[in-house]
Amino acid sequence: MNILLAALSPEEYQFVVGALLLTALISFYLFVRNWKRLRIIEDTPTAKLRSAHQGYIELEGKGQFVDDRPIYAPLSNHPCLWYRSLIEQQESFTKNGRTQTRWNIVYKNNSDHRFKLTDDVSSCFVDPDGAEVNGNEKLVWYGNTEWPTRTQILESQSIVNAMANNYRYSEWLILPGQPLYILGQFSTWSATAQQSAKDVMINLINDWKQDQQALRDRFDTNKDGKIDQEEWESARQMAQSEAQKIHDQLVLEPDSNIIAKSGNAAQPFIISVYPQALLTQKYRRNAFMALATCITLICIFAWLMHSRG
DSSP states (O other), X not given: OHHHHHHSXXXXXXXXXXXXXXXXXXXXXXXXXXXXXXXXXXXXXXXXXXXXXXXXXXXEEEEEOBTTBOEEOTTTOOEESEEEEEEEEEEEEEETTEXXXXXXXXXXXXXXXXXEEEOSSOEEEEOOTTOEEEOOEEEEEEESSSSOSOOOOOSOOOGGGGGGOSEEEEEEEEOTTOEEEEEEEEEEEOHHHHOOHHHHHHHHHHHHHTOHHHHHHHHOTTOSSSOOHHHHHHHHHHHHHHHHHHHHHHHTSOOEEEEEOOSOTTSOOEEESSOHHHHHHHHHHHHHHHHHHHHHHHHHHXXXXXXXX
């Protein structure tokens, strides 16, 4: 080891030291990130949907389609609640006289479609936008076209297929009926709370303004080709009357519960098909591995500094 250290030029030595420090910092960040998620999950009590309070909570239940309308994954065409899709192209290149290959991303997409969570008594909507999704359903297959020509893939293909194909297609899925653990911001959405009668009236007038000819035909009573102040007042009164009718209908709409990403960056939004016990094991294992890596790299850094003098 000392012989290898002595063979390093000053520039190479500085690069090695810098790489060690950077990797140690990344490892420490991963330790803090995983440990924080572990503590939040363990310290947050699981709420029941029917009695869930407004705010940051954790829920357990099963995933369902909204109004029995399935979402189809764009690559496999598999019905699902959520998907993450990835297309990669294999590229060959020469480095140091050796031919190597790598996979370059040409397409990726995460589902932001809402689905439902139910505990057999109550249900709520789930907005997966921005979530950290932990899943175990993954499909991988290969082809020679940028977009897959085969769909309805039910099983992943062997990596042997990559030898004769230039494209790799991957999809991670959450399937209907799977048990789910969700940690996020729970809130109740009311149609009337989101829109006042005045807001409805403003939107209505703005819609009318999109068709100026129809607006003149409707409110230009003196036929001078423009809407004067008196005619605008008549239009405003009519919009107010129609807006009130629309708002009265909104009152009859039931409130909707939804769990989504919190506005607080310190509160992670997690959706997992793994039960809570396995999820905490995963974060604890990842935290300890990151910490061990960080400590090892710091020890190597200290040894390098001592050996170099």
